[in-house]
Amino acid sequence: MASADIEKSLTVSKDGQQVEEWLELANGCICCSVKDSGVNAIEALMERRGAFDYILLETTGLADPGNIAPLFWVDEGLGSTIYLDGIVTLVDAKNILRSLDETPAQPLEPHVDAHGGPELTTAHLQISHADVVVINKSDLVTSVELEAVKERIQSINALAKVHVTHHSQVPQLEGVLLDLHAYDSVGAAELDFAAKGHSHLDPTISTLSIPVPILSPAQLPVLDEWLRSLLWDSALLAPHLAAVCPAPSTSRASFEMHRLKGRIQLSDGSVKLLQGVREVFEMLDEKDASKGGDAPSGTGLPRPEGKIVLIGRGLDAEAFRSSVYGTLGVQPLG
Numbered sequence: 001m002a003s004a005d006i007e008k009s010l011t012v013s014k015d016g017q018q019v020e021e022w023l024e025l026a027n028g029c030i031c032c033s034v035k036d037s038g039v040n041a042i043e044a045l046m047e048r049r050g051a052f053d054y055i056l057l058e059t060t061g062l063a064d065p066g067n068i069a070p071l072f073w074v075d076e077g078l079g080s081t082i083y084l085d086g087i088v089t090l091v092d093a094k095n096i097l098r099s100l101d102e103t104p105a106q107p108l109e110p111h112v113d114a115h116g117g118p119e120l121t122t123a124h125l126q127i128s129h130a131d132v133v134v135i136n137k138s139d140l141v142t143s144v145e146l147e148a149v150k151e152r153i154q155s156i157n158a159l160a161k162v163h164v165t166h167h168s169q170v171p172q173l174e175g176v177l178l179d180l181h182a183y184d185s186v187g188a189a190e191l192d193f194a195a196k197g198h199s200h201l202d203p204t205i206s207t208l209s210i211p212v213p214i215l216s217p218a219q220l221p222v223l224d225e226w227l228r229s230l231l232w233d234s235a236l237l238a239p240h241l242a243a244v245c246p247a248p249s250t251s252r253a254s255f256e257m258h259r260l261k262g263r264i265q266l267s268d269g270s271v272k273l274l275q276g277v278r279e280v281f282e283m284l285d286e287k288d289a290s291k292g293g294d295a296p297s298g299t300g301l302p303r304p305e306g307k308i309v310l311i312g313r314g315l316d317a318e319a320f321r322s323s324v325y326g327t328l329g330v331q332p333l334g
């Protein structure tokens with residue numbers, strides 16, 4: 001399936017004209033290649049044809065965005081001229097609930113679906129990794145059906161912005177489908193929204209929000225270790241169990257991580273932003289504190305805590321919270 005992730009080559013709209021380009025890659029497609037060659041190919045293309053305003057990659061209906069996003073999520077230090085702006089998933093309001101409940105015709109790749117339990121469908125993967133979900137064909141469903149679709153989507157991915165359309169008409173492109181900056185900023189408001197509930201409306205995937213108290217800079221490496229264990233080893237660090245059971249101090253749980261975002265408030269007043277997709281993650285400095293760190297509306301007070309929001313499979317709220325609080329050695333919040 002990986003080789004079918006990119007449907008077309010690369011379609012570029014320039015001066016009102018659509019230009020289609022094939023990328024020349026060693027093994028013939030973007031998704032099978034290593035990160036650098038995909039990015040290099042696009043940079044080479046831009047050198048030949050001039051810089052583009054946007055690059056829109058349209059995948060096939062079977063694509064797993066978690067395979068593709070890390071290829072274009074380029075480390076700032078590499079000085080690339082392109083960056084991953086965000087992932088947009090188009091949902092058909094009439095059929096999405098059936099798609100989420102169906103048994104996949106083709107088994108998903110084992111590393112994606114190592115969990116067992118309720119079926120993980122391609123629709124789940126495309127919604128769980130999305131930064132924006134456009135619910136189209138809204139004219140073909142009743143308002144009650146539309147509400148059920150919205151609730152199901154938000155229970156899977158409470159971080160994504162949801163737009164309801166017919167014939168895919170959006171009021172504007174900027175900020176709705178383009179210029180999302182979904183990977184270089186993490187607003188406090190979007191995390192607050194995602195924290196509203198941990199719904200199990202969808203049996204397969206859910207969004208989990210964990211409030212994190214103000215940390216000292218010395219606690220950051222500990223948080224980093226917790227994240228590495230979570231994302232690289234699929235293991236929850238469990239230091240609070242160490243006294244009873246000295247080794248191993250991790251508990252291997254049956255979960256899969258798809259997306260992660262967070263804001264960590266530090267005692268020196270600075271803010272660290274967390275971004276992750278599958279096993280790739282980064283911790284960034286918030287460059288412009290006025291961007292997302294505003295106080296909860298009306299209080300005039302600084303935000304008292306940070307937050308980590310996780311999207312994935314088998315997220316046991318109690319286990320995740322006690323693991324992170326135990327690892328950091330802080331009192332549980334919320």
Ligand SMILES: Nc1nc2c(ncn2[C@@H]2O[C@H](COP(=O)(O)OP(=O)(O)OP(=O)(O)O)[C@@H](O)[C@H]2O)c(=O)[nH]1
Pocket residue numbers: 061136137138139140165166167168
């Ligand atoms: N009623 C209604 N029909 C729509 C809407 N959006 C698209 N359609 C119709 O649905 C049909 C399929 O639309 P496409 O845009 O080709 O769908 P698609 O997902 O791009 O199709 P593929 O890329 O071939 O998979 C066309 O006849 C559209 O006119 C909508 O919001 N409401």
